Amino acid sequence: MVPMLGDWDNPASTSKSDACSSQKSILYIDAYDSFSFNVVAMLEETLGVKVTVITIDSQWPDSNMNEFLQHFEAIVLGPGPGDPNVPSDVGIMKDIWDLQDSDLMPVLGICLGFQSLCLRNGVPIERLPYPIHGQIHKISTTSKDIFEHIPEIEVTLYHSLYANSASAEAPDLEYLAWLALEDRPEKQIPMGVRHRKKPFWGVQFHPESCKSDIVACKTLLQNWWKMAMSFNKIVGRGGYCSLPDTVISPNTIFSPFPDAAYEMLQLSRATSKVSDSRSLKRPGLTAEAVSELFNKPGSPTVLFQSNGQYSIVSVPSAGSWRLEYYVETHELRLIQLHDDCKVTESCVSVVQLWDALRYLMEMKKVDSGNKEVPFWGGFLGYFSYELGLTCLPHPATAQASEPPRPHGNGKRSESLESPPDVSLLWCERSIVLDNTTGNIVVQSTRDDDRAPLGWLDQTIQLLEECSIPVNETDTDEFLDSILQQSKIQLPEEQKYKQQIEQCKAELEAGESYELCLTSETTITLPVPEEESTRIAFPWKLYKRLKTYNPAAFSAFADLGDTKIASSSPECFLNWDRHSTLEMKPMKGTVRKYPGMTMEKACEILSSTKEMAENLMIADLIRHDLYGICGSGGVHVEKLLEVADYGRVFSMITHIKGTIRPNHLGFAVRHMPQLNTPNMAVHGLTTLQRCLPPGSMTGAPKERSCMHLRTIENRKRAIYSGVMGFLDLGGGGSFSVLIRSAFTCSAGSDYTDKKLQTWRIGAGGAITTLSTAEGEWDEMLTKLRVVCNIFTPLGKINRQAGVP
Numbered sequence: 001m002v003p004m005l006g007d008w009d010n011p012a013s014t015s016k017s018d019a020c021s022s023q024k025s026i027l028y029i030d031a032y033d034s035f036s037f038n039v040v041a042m043l044e045e046t047l048g049v050k051v052t053v054i055t056i057d058s059q060w061p062d063s064n065m066n067e068f069l070q071h072f073e074a075i076v077l078g079p080g081p082g083d084p085n086v087p088s089d090v091g092i093m094k095d096i097w098d099l100q101d102s103d104l105m106p107v108l109g110i111c112l113g114f115q116s117l118c119l120r121n122g123v124p125i126e127r128l129p130y131p132i133h134g135q136i137h138k139i140s141t142t143s144k145d146i147f148e149h150i151p152e153i154e155v156t157l158y159h160s161l162y163a164n165s166a167s168a169e170a171p172d173l174e175y176l177a178w179l180a181l182e183d184r185p186e187k188q189i190p191m192g193v194r195h196r197k198k199p200f201w202g203v204q205f206h207p208e209s210c211k212s213d214i215v216a217c218k219t220l221l222q223n224w225w226k227m228a229m230s231f232n233k234i235v236g237r238g239g240y241c242s243l244p245d246t247v248i249s250p251n252t253i254f255s256p257f258p259d260a261a262y263e264m265l266q267l268s269r270a271t272s273k274v275s276d277s278r279s280l281k282r283p284g285l286t287a288e289a290v291s292e293l294f295n296k297p298g299s300p301t302v303l304f305q306s307n308g309q310y311s312i313v314s315v316p317s318a319g320s321w322r323l324e325y326y327v328e329t330h331e332l333r334l335i336q337l338h339d340d341c342k343v344t345e346s347c348v349s350v351v352q353l354w355d356a357l358r359y360l361m362e363m364k365k366v367d368s369g370n371k372e373v374p375f376w377g378g379f380l381g382y383f384s385y386e387l388g389l390t391c392l393p394h395p396a397t398a399q400a401s402e403p404p405r406p407h408g409n410g411k412r413s414e415s416l417e418s419p420p421d422v423s424l425l426w427c428e429r430s431i432v433l434d435n436t437t438g439n440i441v442v443q444s445t446r447d448d449d450r451a452p453l454g455w456l457d458q459t460i461q462l463l464e465e466c467s468i469p470v471n472e473t474d475t476d477e478f479l480d481s482i483l484q485q486s487k488i489q490l491p492e493e494q495k496y497k498q499q500i501e502q503c504k505a506e507l508e509a510g511e512s513y514e515l516c517l518t519s520e521t522t523i524t525l526p527v528p529e530e531e532s533t534r535i536a537f538p539w540k541l542y543k544r545l546k547t548y549n550p551a552a553f554s555a556f557a558d559l560g561d562t563k564i565a566s567s568s569p570e571c572f573l574n575w576d577r578h579s580t581l582e583m584k585p586m587k588g589t590v591r592k593y594p595g596m597t598m599e600k601a602c603e604i605l606s607s608t609k610e611m612a613e614n615l616m617i618a619d620l621i622r623h624d625l626y627g628i629c630g631s632g633g634v635h636v637e638k639l640l641e642v643a644d645y646g647r648v649f650s651m652i653t654h655i656k657g658t659i660r661p662n663h664l665g666f667a668v669r670h671m672p673q674l675n676t677p678n679m680a681v682h683g684l685t686t687l688q689r690c691l692p693p694g695s696m697t698g699a700p701k702e703r704s705c706m707h708l709r710t711i712e713n714r715k716r717a718i719y720s721g722v723m724g725f726l727d728l729g730g731g732g733s734f735s736v737l738i739r740s741a742f743t744c745s746a747g748s749d750y751t752d753k754k755l756q757t758w759r760i761g762a763g764g765a766i767t768t769l770s771t772a773e774g775e776w777d778e779m780l781t782k783l784r785v786v787c788n789i790f791t792p793l794g795k796i797n798r799q800a801g802v803p
C-alpha cells in the first residue's frame with residue numbers, strides 16, 4: 001500500500017483532547033497531481049477543516065471503505081494526470097460512486113475528480129479540440145447551488161479531456177457552469193456539475209491555482225461546504241472522531257540507519273561547533289583569484305556563487321573529505337583527501353543516504369559564525385537529475401528501464417561514463433566574498449585555525465598582501481589551442497522536432513500539462529598531453545564561461561573525474577538559518593538579439609503561451625512547498641515577472657515558505673527525523689521531497705518525468721540536477737544546473753585517454769501552444785550561451801548550426 005499521508009501520526013495532533021475535536025475533517029484523494037497540496041491548503045485555509053490525504057492507489061484500511069469514511073464529513077477528489085476511463089488513473093476515486101444510499105456523503109470532484117463523476121453518470125470523457133493548460137478563462141454559471149453569488153468567474157484550466165455533455169443524456173446530472181471556446185462559441189464545455197439525487201458536485205477548473213479568482217473560488221468552496229454540512233445534518237451523519245493512531249499508519253519502508261553515517265561523523269571530527277572568521281576588503285580581488293591562491297589546479301575544489309551576491313570558495317584542510325553516491329549501484333564512496341587518502345565504500349539505499357546526511361548536519365551543527373555570510377562550513381557540491389527521480393513517490397516508474405547510451409548502439413562509451421549522482425565536498429575552511437559590500441570573509445571551523453597567527457590570521461595577511469591579478473590575456477590563447485580541434489555534436493533537429501510531437505501527443509492525451517523536453521550536445525576534444533595543461537583546462541573554461549555569460553549562480557566544481565562549469569541563472573531552493581524557504585522557478589525565455597529590449601521581451605513573454613508555461617510551474621512549486629510547510633505556510637512573492645539574465649530575458653516567479661516544526665506539510669509529516677528546529681535538516685528534507693526541479697520536468701511532475709524518460713531516452717546526469725551548499729549553521733542554497741557544461745572524462749584517471757567529452761544539456765517547456773520551430777530555436781538559444789565558449793574565440797557566433 002502506498003503511504004497515506006494523514007496527520008494521525010503527528011505527535012501534535014494525537015492528544016486525547018484532539019481525538020474528538022470539534023474541527024471538521026475532509027478526506028482528500030490524491031491522484032499524484034502536482035497541485036494537490038494547493039487544494040489541501042485552500043480547503044484548510046478557507047474552511048478551517050483538517051484534511052487527511054490518501055493516494056488513489058491506496059487500499060481502504062481493513063478493506064472497509066464505509067467504516068473508514070465515517071471519520072470524515074466530506075471527500076474531495078483531486079485533479080491528476082491521465083484519463084478517468086483508465087481505472088488505474090483514478091484508482092479508489094471510483095469506489096466513491098458505489099456508496100449505497102444509506103452511506104452517501106458529500107463529495108467535490110476537481111478536474112479529474114469532476115471527470116470521473118461525469119463519466120460514472122453516463123457522460124463520455126473525450127479529448128478537447130485542443131488542450132487548455134495553465135490558461136485563465138472566464139466561465140459563466142447558473143448563479144445557483146455552489147455558484148450562488150458567482151455569475152461568472154475567472155479560473156485557471158488544466159485539462160485536455162472534457163465531459164462531452166452534448167453526446168449523451170445524463171438525467172442525474174445538472175450542469176452549473178460552462179466555458180464557451182473562443183474559436184467555436186457554440187461548443188460549450190461543462191465546468192461545474194451536481195448530481196440531482198446525491199450530494200456529489202464537481203468542477204472542471206482549478207480553484208486552487210494562484211491565477212484563479214481567489215475571492216470567488218473561496219465563496220464557491222464555502223457554498224459547497226454549507227450544502228455538504230446541511231446534507232449531513234439532514235441524513236444524520238456526524239459526530240465523527242479523528243482517526244485513532246491504530247487504524248492506519250503510513251507505510252514507510254523501514255530502512256535501518258546506515259553505518260556510513262557514523263563514518264561520515266568520524267571523518268568530520270575536526271569540525272567544531274564554532275566557525276571563526278576574519279574579514280577584509282580588497283577591491284579588485286575576485287573569487288577566482290582567491291580560489292587560485294588556495295586551490296592547487298586539479299585538486300578538489302568548488303566555487304559557488306549564490307543569488308548573485310555571495311561567492312563561496314572551498315579551501316582545503318586536513319579534515320577535507322568527499323562523498324560520492326551512485327543511484328544505480330547504491331554505492332557510497334567516502335574519500336579522505338589528506339593523510340592516507342583512505343576510501344571507504346559501502347552500499348546504502350537513497351533513503352539511507354538522506355538519513356545519513358540529515359544525521360551528520362544535525363550532529364555537526366555549528367552554533368556561531370559570521371552572520372553576514374550564508375555559509376560557515378559544511379558541504380559544497382551537486383545532486384543529479386537521476387538522484388531526483390529516486391525522490392519521486394514511485395521511483396521505479398519514473399526511472400523506467402535503463403535507457404541505452406546516446407551513442408554507440410547502446411554500448412557504453414567510456415568517454416561518457418556516468419558521473420556520480422551525488423558529489424559533495426566537506427569544507428572546514430572557506431572564503432566568502434560578498435559582491436555587494438566587497439567584504440571578504442575568511443572562516444574555519446577548525447579549533448587550531450583560530451589561534452593567534454594561526455591559519456585565519458595567516459590567510460588574512462596573505463589576502464592583504466597578494467598581488468591582484470591583472471586581466472589575463474593568456475586564457476584565450478590557452479583554450480583556443482586546445483579548442484581548435486573540438487568537435488561539436490548538436491542534437492539532431494529532425495529527432496528533436498519528433499520528440500516535440502511526442503510530447504504534444506502526451507499533452508493531448510491528458511498525461512501532462514507541460515513537459516520540459518531537453519537534449520544533449522557533446523563536445524569532443526583532445527586531452528592535452530602535458531599534465532599541467534590538461535589539469536588547468538576545466539578551470540580556464542569556467543573562467544571563459546563566467547565572462548561570456550555572467551550569471552547569478554556561476555559555479556565551478558572539480559570533484560574527482562567530474563568537472564562542472566556552470567552559468568546557471570536559476571535558483572532552485574534557498575533556505576535561511578531560521579525558518580524561511582524560497583524557490584524561484586524560471587520559465588519563458590527570449591533571446592537578446594540586437595534590438596531586443598526589456599519592453600519587447602515583456603510583450604513576448606506576456607503571451608498566453610509564455611504566461612501559461614510559468615504559471616504551471618508556479619502552481620507546481622507552491623504544491624511542493626505546501627507539502628513541506630503545510631497550510632498557511634506558503635506565499636507568492638512575485639508572479640510571472642520578466643528579468644534580464646545577460647544573454648536572455650526570462651520570466652521568474654518567487655515563492656516563499658515558512659517551516660513550523662510542529663505544523664509540517666503532508667509530504668514530511670510522517671518523518672520523526674524532523675522533530676528538530678535545525679533548518680539544515682528541514683532544508684535537506686525539502687531537497688529530498690522537491691527534486692527533481694519542477695521547472696526541468698513539467699507538471700504533474702512524476703507522470704511528466706516518466707514520459708520524458710521514454711521520449712528523451714537518455715540520462716540527463718548533472719544537467720537538470722542542482723548545485724549548491726549545505727551550511728552547518730543551518731542554511732542552504734541550490735541552483736538548477738542549466739546553462740552548464742560538465743565532463744567526467746578529463747580527470748587524472750584519464751591520462752591514457754586521447755579524447756575528453758564535455759556535455760551540455762538544453763531544452764525548454766513544451767506546451768500545447770509550442771511550435772516545433774519555436775522550441776528548436778529556444779533550445780539553441782539556451783545551448784548557445786554555453787556552447788559558444790567551446791568555439792575558438794575568432795569563431796564565436798559563427799559556429800555552424802549554433803547561430
Ligand SMILES: C=C(O[C@@H]1C=C(C(=O)O)C=C[C@H]1O)C(=O)O
Pocket residue numbers: 516518570586587588589650695696736738739761762763764765782
Ligand atoms: C531547460 C532549460 O531551462 C529551463 C527552461 C526554461 C524555459 O522553458 O524557458 C527556463 C529556465 C529553465 O527552467 C535549459 O536551460 O536548458
Ligand SMILES: NC(=O)CC[C@H](N)C(=O)O
Pocket residue numbers: 078079080081082083110111112113115158159160161162509510511
Ligand atoms: N487537471 C486535471 O485533473 C486533468 C484531468 C485530465 N488528465 C485532463 O487532462 O483532462
